[in-house]
Amino acid sequence: MDLDYSVEESQFRAEVRAFLRDQLPNEIARKVHGGKRLAKDDFVRWQKILHAKGWGASSWPVAHGGTGWSPVQQHIFDEECADAGAPMQLPFGLKMVAPVIMAFGNPAQQARFLPRIVDGSDWWCQGYSEPGSGSDLASLKTRAVRDGDHYVVNGQKTWNTLGQYADWIFCLVRTSSEGRQQEGISFLLIDMKTPGITVRPIIMMDGEHEINEVWFEDVKVPVENRVGEENKGWTYAKFLLGHERTGIAGVGRSKRELKKLKAIACRESSAGRPLIEDARFRDRIAQVEMELMALEITNLRVISAEGEKKRAPGPEASILKIKGSEIQQLLTELQMQALGHYALPWLHESLDPAWSGDPAMPAYEDDAGPLSGHYFNVRKTTIYGGSNEIQKNIISQMILGL
Amino acid sequence: MNFDYTEEQIALQDTLRRFFARDYGFEHRRAMSKSADGFDRAAWATFADFGILALPFPEDFGGLNGNAVDTMLVMEMLGRGLALEPYLPGVVLCGGLLRDAGSTAQKEALLPAIAGGELMLAFAHFGAGGRYALDHVATKATPEGGGWTLDGAKAVVLAAPSADKFIVSAREGLGLSLFLVDAKAPGVSLRSYPTQDGARAADLRLDGVQVSADALIGPAGGALPLIERAVDYANAALCAEAVGIMAALNEVTLEYLKTRKQFGQPIGKFQALQHRMADMVIATEQARSMATLAAVRADSDDAAERSRCIAAAKAYVLQSARLVGQQAVQLHGGMGVTDELNVGHYFKRLTMIGLSFGDVDYHLGRFSDSLLAA
Numbered sequence: 173m174d175l176d177y178s179v180e181e182s183q184f185r186a187e188v189r190a191f192l193r194d195q196l197p198n199e200i201a202r203k204v205h206g207g208k209r210l211a212k213d214d215f216v217r218w219q220k221i222l223h224a225k226g227w228g229a230s231s232w233p234v235a236h237g238g239t240g241w242s243p244v245q246q247h248i249f250d251e252e253c254a255d256a257g258a259p260m261q262l263p264f265g266l267k268m269v270a271p272v273i274m275a276f277g278n279p280a281q282q283a284r285f286l287p288r289i290v291d292g293s294d295w296w297c298q299g300y301s302e303p304g305s306g307s308d309l310a311s312l313k314t315r316a317v318r319d320g321d322h323y324v325v326n327g328q329k330t331w332n333t334l335g336q337y338a339d340w341i342f343c344l345v346r347t348s349s350e351g352r353q354q355e356g357i358s359f360l361l362i363d364m365k366t367p368g369i370t371v372r373p374i375i376m377m378d379g380e381h382e383i384n385e386v387w388f389e390d391v392k393v394p395v396e397n398r399v400g401e402e403n404k405g406w407t408y409a410k411f412l413l414g415h416e417r418t419g420i421a422g423v424g425r426s427k428r429e430l431k432k433l434k435a436i437a438c439r440e441s442s443a444g445r446p447l448i449e450d451a452r453f454r455d456r457i458a459q460v461e462m463e464l465m466a467l468e469i470t471n472l473r474v475i476s477a478e479g480e481k482k483r484a485p486g487p488e489a490s491i492l493k494i495k496g497s498e499i500q501q502l503l504t505e506l507q508m509q510a511l512g513h514y515a516l517p518w519l520h521e522s523l524d525p526a527w528s529g530d531p532a533m534p535a536y537e538d539d540a541g542p543l544s545g546h547y548f549n550v551r552k553t554t555i556y557g558g559s560n561e562i563q564k565n566i567i568s569q570m571i572l573g574l
Numbered sequence: 575m576n577f578d579y580t581e582e583q584i585a586l587q588d589t590l591r592r593f594f595a596r597d598y599g600f601e602h603r604r605a606m607s608k609s610a611d612g613f614d615r616a617a618w619a620t621f622a623d624f625g626i627l628a629l630p631f632p633e634d635f636g637g638l639n640g641n642a643v644d645t646m647l648v649m650e651m652l653g654r655g656l657a658l659e660p661y662l663p664g665v666v667l668c669g670g671l672l673r674d675a676g677s678t679a680q681k682e683a684l685l686p687a688i689a690g691g692e693l694m695l696a697f698a699h700f701g702a703g704g705r706y707a708l709d710h711v712a713t714k715a716t717p718e719g720g721g722w723t724l725d726g727a728k729a730v731v732l733a734a735p736s737a738d739k740f741i742v743s744a745r746e747g748l749g750l751s752l753f754l755v756d757a758k759a760p761g762v763s764l765r766s767y768p769t770q771d772g773a774r775a776a777d778l779r780l781d782g783v784q785v786s787a788d789a790l791i792g793p794a795g796g797a798l799p800l801i802e803r804a805v806d807y808a809n810a811a812l813c814a815e816a817v818g819i820m821a822a823l824n825e826v827t828l829e830y831l832k833t834r835k836q837f838g839q840p841i842g843k844f845q846a847l848q849h850r851m852a853d854m855v856i857a858t859e860q861a862r863s864m865a866t867l868a869a870v871r872a873d874s875d876d877a878a879e880r881s882r883c884i885a886a887a888k889a890y891v892l893q894s895a896r897l898v899g900q901q902a903v904q905l906h907g908g909m910g911v912t913d914e915l916n917v918g919h920y921f922k923r924l925t926m927i928g929l930s931f932g933d934v935d936y937h938l939g940r941f942s943d944s945l946l947a948a
């Protein structure tokens with residue numbers, strides 16, 4: 173038993189830290205630390221910087237243009253990036269569709285799509301959920317009917333994260349209604365510029381446009397854009413879910429937010445004394461910090477086992493998803509609570525990177541405006557990626573055999 | 575012991591329920607929230623017609639002589655209806671302060687105007703650095719020419735942008751005093767903004783604002799007990815509002831569990847969700863009991879007992895509200911996080927109640943400290 177990083181791992185951390193110090197653009201880090209809205213260009217620019225260093229895909233094997241890092245190295249990388257205020261690398265291309273293309277795509281698909289993911293050329297989004305098919309994904313109804321060398325796709329996807337920027341969408345579509353639901357699903361890669369696709373915004377309760385409905389009306393998709401075999405899409409989707417969970421714990425980001433929470437609690441005062449001196453509030457911070465300490469080690473245990481090839485990320489990843497999302501929610505809740513009255517103003521304009529406080533409101537720090545919006549925004553984390561209820565079903569069925 | 579509302583109270587409840595169902599639907603509310611005032615002036619006039627703006631005032635001043643239980647009933651309905659109108663700051667807080675501490679001349683001049691819906695007031699008390707402590711006031715009152723000059727800043731004054739007058743707390747020597755300040759008085763400036771719930775508030779600056787002797791409400795330097803009483807009253811009212819919201823959230827969530835189908839059945843068939851929903855209902859019933867206690871004790875002259883019960887009620891209700899609000903969103907899945915559905919808006923209002931006039935820790939602390947005194 174040894175809970176310390178090896179010498180090589182510590183050296184690796186120092187190398188990542190130095191890189192971030194030199195290469196992460198200041199204005200992007202400021203937005204991330206201040207909870208500001210990130211533009212498409214911020215994500216793309218950062219991906220291109222990482223790619224130039226050869227670090228565009230920390231979870232990919234070298235053969236496909238990745239770093240070939242061990243899971244522990246990936247974890248160190250994630251943690252350092254989060255701490256430095258790097259934008260999150262969106263998972264849709266790198267962590268969702270790419271592993272499927274690597275495992276089940278043909279060489280032509282690999283050559284066509286993978287390089288453009290790692291170098292930041294293509295923005296991908298995920299087209300799984302439908303209005304009638306959320307937790308029960310296998311009931312999906314969007315149809316793809318074969319017509320010569322094309323499929324004709326009709327239907328509606330929803331809750332599409334950042335689909336408004338996407339070049340490509342990977343979709344689960346129904347190609348057969350015979351047999352079990354799961355056996356009639358195929359995995360299609362669809363160019364968002366294809367005629368017949370309409371993207372409509374869904375505004376979330378924080379007032380932001382982060383998700384969309386995507387409508388398909390007689391959309392022609394070349395058969396060569398199907399990954400793997402027809403009607404085997406469900407198998408690929410399940411494979412993807414295992415991958416999606418690595419990094420899902422979000423330990424690095426939560427550590428950054430915990431730091432921020434402490435900073436706010438030191439800065440705000442309660443009856444003339446720093447809020448952090450109020451034991452009742454400090455205990456709340458302590459409680460969430462203990463949860464995070466435990467999660468960090470649980471996460472390392474899961475990824476070390478994965479690294480030693482003892483097993484693929486399995487149902488225990490559900491533990492990471494549940495705890496990771498709960499901690500993230502609790503941190504934003506406490507940040508908001510720490511602000512007291514100052515959390516009540518709905519300063520939507522404060523999400524704009526150009527907004528830096530208001531001279532008429534000297535008591536508001538730069539980061540105060542976005543915080544209550546974040547609390548409302550992160551309610552999503554226990555709902556998406558398989559809701560926490562579904563994760564508990566997985567634990568009870570797959571781990572406990574109930 | 576009697577837990578029943580009177581016939582009159584039931585009639586008022588029905589009137590309000592009908593009003594919100596018929597004339598104050600969710601899309602109407604959304605439009606009003608986006609209007610310049612951030613609320614519906616026509617609804618305010620209707621409230622005057624219903625008599626609820628006159629409810630807590632003595633008959634001599636155009637009021638209906640209602641008690642805190644009447645206020646609770648109204649607040650619960652305003653919660654259910656997700657009303658944007660500033661009933662709490664205008665009628666409950668400022669109206670209550672004037673009723674309890676105003677001079678006869680002040681009451682004659684102001685209470686009938688509040689009751690008629692013509693005069694709107696806001697309570698400008700909290701400032702930087704004090705968090706929820708009621709005695710932490712940095713705004714200064716300097717005696718001058720028989721009146722006072724006020725200097726300072728107030729944070730997040732609810733309903734300030736629509737207020738005709740403010741009741742401002744200020745420190746004079748060792749004590750606190752309350753002053754009536756005209757919103758248009760020279761030296762008063764506002765920085766207005768929407769709040770989480772879609773209503774409006776403002777930060778207020780007072781730069782050398784002159785008030786005359788008759789602007790003083792209650793005894794000079796002796797306003798703290800009045801403020802404590804008024805804020806207790808407001809917290810009891812907020813407990814009732816929260817209960818109204820929780821009841822509404824439980825209804826829409828229950829309906830969703832019965833109609834939303836996944837895996838070929840209504841999601842309400844899943845036992846995990848049945849138990850969650852049961853927990854939400856239990857929390858709401860318990861919160862309702864505490865809100866009732868708070869309302870009954872709000873009129874008590876025993877300040878210690880009043881504060882103790884209202885602190886316990888607010889802390890308890892906020893814990894229940896957190897559970898119900900968060901779970902109502904969760905059980906709606908993706909729909910729950912949208913702006914389109916009313917669930918998120920109820921949730922935001924509940925969250926805001928949790929940060930207004932003392933959060934859960936503040937009230938738990940007050941109640942916990944009262945155990946030492948016992």
Ligand SMILES: Cc1cc2nc3c(=O)[nH]c(=O)nc-3n(C[C@H](O)[C@H](O)[C@H](O)COP(=O)(O)OP(=O)(O)OC[C@H]3O[C@@H](n4cnc5c(N)ncnc54)[C@H](O)[C@@H]3O)c2cc1C
Pocket residue numbers: 297298299300301303304305306307308330331332333334383552555556557558559560561562565834836837841844846847904905906907908909911
């Ligand atoms: C912000 C956000 C971003 C998203 N991004 C994407 C995206 O990019 N691409 C994409 O394809 N999807 C995306 N999703 C969709 C997400 O995966 C679904 O919302 C999720 O699967 C839940 O489905 P649902 O919303 O239909 O809720 P439902 O499945 O209708 O669930 C409603 C409630 O019932 C519970 N429930 C359902 N079944 C059971 C059961 N068997 N046992 C116990 N409880 C149950 C759920 O946990 C939930 O609380 C996103 C969602 C959100 C909120």
